[in-house]
Amino acid sequence: MHVLITVVGKRTEHWTDLFDVLCEQPDVTLTVLAADVSPVTRRELARLAGRHLGLRYHIVPHLLGESLTGHMASVLFRLPGQHDVTTARPDILHVIGEAAYFTTWQALRLRQRCWAGVPTTLYAAQNVVTRFPAPFPRIERQSYLSVDHAFPITPAALNVLRVKGYRGPATIVPLGVDTRVFRPLPTDPAMRPFTAGFVGRFEPHKGVTDLLRAAELIDCDVSLVGDGSLRGEIERAAARRPGRVHRHGWAGHADLPGLLNRMDALAMPSVEVVQRNTLPWVGIPLREQFGRVLVEAMACGVPVVGSDVGEIPYVVGDAGLVFPAGDVPALAACLARLRDDPPLAGRLANQGLRRADAEFDWERIVDTLCATWRGLRSPTRPLRTPPAEAGHSTREAIA
Structure with missing residues (x-):
């Protein structure tokens, strides 16, 4: 199962723990597409790539960015016309970013253009119902219509998804900890x-x-x-x-x-x-x-x-x-x-x-994620279709 994960923002170091545990699954290969991340994240990704043959990562340039605007929603991937990430079709696209983020919109457009029918899941942490200025509400609505399964990290985040219009399936999946690293040590x-x-x-x-x-x-x-x-x-x-x-x-x-x-x-x-x-x-x-x-x-x-x-x-x-x-x-x-x-x-x-x-524990969380992703790959499961762009038509895709 080839999983493509997109992630942005300066505070992304903890996601490398998730990537590490995912790469230990015998049936998982992982590609990470990242932008505007911290030097610590860069070092961790390089370390993991040296440790896991099944991990590839791309840290691509970005437009705008969190340091300029103060919010990760404004980050934009800057992918060249032909890029390695677009050549290998994933089995699952997982977006770490809220529904209203520009990078979420970009990831969903990339799926529509390059990998039609690939099941898509979305991380969600927003715990306050916030009405964003244009164009973010439109991006948010399109994301809710396109995503096949949401992973809110708390019950409050699930409630925000429902209040703002997401009607698809969802599973609460918290942020995790690597209990092999974070453990009691002898002290006096x-x-x-x-x-x-x-x-x-x-x-x-x-x-x-x-x-x-x-x-x-x-x-x-x-x-x-x-x-x-x-x-x-x-x-x-x-x-x-x-x-x-x-x-x-x-x-x-x-x-x-x-x-x-x-x-x-x-x-x-x-x-x-x-x-x-x-x-x-x-x-x-x-x-x-x-x-x-x-x-x-x-x-x-x-x-x-x-x-x-x-x-x-x-x-x-x-x-x-x-x-x-x-x-x-x-x-x-x-x-x-x-x-x-x-x-x-x-x-x-x-x-x-x-x-x-x-x-x-990240290992328990990975079990939940992988079970959901395997279910989404079922050949009899009807996929949700992204909303049609103006002047274009879409038809329901069956995986």
């Missing part, structure tokens, strides 16, 4: 002060400053992994509390499990904000769509604490504590509970390990 918590951790972008909507204030209230250490516009705030906090605030740059798979294992709790104190960096007159609410690092911490046996924004409570489940977003004393109280009640911290850590293994 007694040899260090209680440490609250954070992994992600140092941006206002991530609640980094709330975590710094909460840690100061209960006099615990803080370990922050990432980078962003609030780096100066973190450096000032470190100057106020010498030796108690530790900042690390972005960490890849080789280093992140070790950093997580040196944390006594992982915090995701996000708050909701309205993004206006695409068009200033269009406000897009930003609520955490998943919180992948919560799952990575669970897999390492680290208790998690999250705000009640977006999908954080859904991901945390019974493996951590949830507090009202923006409530610094409540966040401090959650951290203090984990510090002062070792049996509670141990119970949550064990529940997190079970949750990571039972629900978020």
